[in-house]
Amino acid sequence: MSEGALAGVRVVEFGTIGPGPFVAMMLADHGAEVVHVDRPGGVPAVGPIGDRAADALHRNRRSVEIDLKSPEGLTAALALIADADILIEGNRPGVAERLGIGPEDALALNPRLIYGRVTGWGQTGPKSALAGHDLNFVAASGTLSTLGRAGQPPTVPLAYVGDLGGGAMMLAFGVLAALHERHTSGRGQVVDAAIVDGAALLATAFHGFAQRGLWDENRRGVNLVDSGAPFYDCYETSDGEWMAVGALEPKFYAELLRVLGLDADALPGQHDRARWPELRAAIGAAIGSRPRAYWADAARGTDACLEPVLRMSEVRHDAHNAARQVMVEVDGIWQPAPAPRFSRTPAPPPEPGRR
Template sequence: MPGVLDGVTVIELAGIGPGPFCGMMLADHGARVIRVERPGNAGRFGEGGNRDILNRNRERIELDLKNPEAIAQIKELAKSADALIEGYRPGVLERLGIGPDVLLAINPKLVIGRMTGWGQEGPMAPLAGHDINYIALSGALHSYGRKGEKPTFATNAVGDFGGGGMMLAFGVVSAILHVRSGGIGQVVDCAMVDGAAILSAMTYTFLANGQWQDERGVNLLDSGAHFYDTYETKDGKWVSLGSIEPQFYALLLEKTGLDADADFAQQMDQSRWDELKGRMAEVMLTKTRDEWCTIMDGTDICFAPVLSLTEAPKHPHVAARGTFVEDAGIVQPAPAPRFSATPADPVKMAGW
């Protein structure tokens, strides 16, 4: 069955991380994504790149972009493509002879998605960087971590993938919709520093309204509260609690046996959070993770066990939804989100 992006053709100039993630998102949902690799590039995760989940569901061609004949092929592909995505530093595409001016002259309806850390302009635009640097400059990293401890980053999720690849996919699809409604092609300047900043919009809202201290680990959603945190269990594993609303908090106190303790009655008294967190931690250590699951599963406490990467695909809820799939012996996240009328095809790792 055709996916929701059936009929969309995207040229992907191969890179790593956020660019391929964008290509995966588009390809998962039916776009024809042609990944342009360097000749002889076996990929970073096995022969032909076939062990890299980010490169699934693609067509693949090999072109040496330093060769004029290869550049001519890119121009030919661009004539009928809807979009081209790339993750080079600013100016590289222009030096190759396939910058936006050239490509838009060939195809005025082309969307050119440019994935960088610092953006196409600005004092830091030409500099190298990685996820940790982009989220640091956006203010996001400052908010992640425990009180009095150093900032803790979320394994490339905020900069590279959420603020980068997924933002680029949104931008490219939006620009294609603009073209199909009668508009012209254009450049999508996707900078991970911008993406990390916009992912922090809620935090900046709280800060602007005096509901957030500009300090990590002391606020409602950053591990400051005793009812919104992770806790170690008797067997050395972990559980997560998110009992913000009063009715959910009441259930938490009931199931932990703390409902008769008057100290826990003033849920939002921040002056007590550190003390209550310590006492909650003592309670959580009295049972194993599975014992807490037996007590709390099926309730509105807002509870979940902290599962490892190998445990998560086997959880009954995750398994029932098919959140993970397996192809070519690789367990991997299934395409998301889900469309009722145009579901994504099964993932394809083989054939690279």
């Protein structure tokens, strides 16, 4: 691919599950030339063996099978590394070294290489060699303890907070920062992205709030933006759908009440925490009296911060999302479009993965 902000950047991605493919997808979306290296018989995340076109995470790049345990395979892998700007791998610490493609070997061959590593626990520390999955790393980061409703267990946040947010996006930032620094130093370096580090970093603001007495870290679902406030929560509609309410500021809260047909003078004050249950009941009763489509129409064009909770299959049909082309169709598969947007070097239309 010759278009996009990363046109001309060469990336070799050693196939793993989790955050590695997402990092490679982001780089490829914006024009980097990415080669995905699979082990022999490697199984894609979606679809039958060899079907990259059905796997959105593997769009915009080609895959090759290389047996790194054979002399011929290692030679082929090192040839790719010698010509790369960025390497991505997500094995447990020590695995790449044993295979002969670790940082020492790779940087000796290509001193300008940005060697990106993403793992759950990181390359150092007493847990670095241990197994784990997204939920374990988010738990250890402290961030999982903040997610959930009052009186309920912590809510499992899919892989958004750990693998993708704390792992993949941190590594994407890291390798691009290192690539920028290389323009000055002329040298590559290793980027160690740990999901536990990144998931903790995502919660920076809330660590600050807790230490200033603005956040109760001992209870979930009692704070301003964790479903504790009745004006920042989701409510069921009469047809079993949901609306998201995010009216934090007084002027937006007033607009919310207007749209819902509620009389502010007959309700508790917005920040009267002792009477939040009454306020929640009033908002819930109002939203629950009508179907989702009614409220979507009533809130349209207002600052009520009242939004339908869309299913994934509905996202592309929303007027705003359609206008921005938030979703794109790639070989029959609807998927999120590359982001963010660039004014001069926009990402080219995605293409299906290929062998």
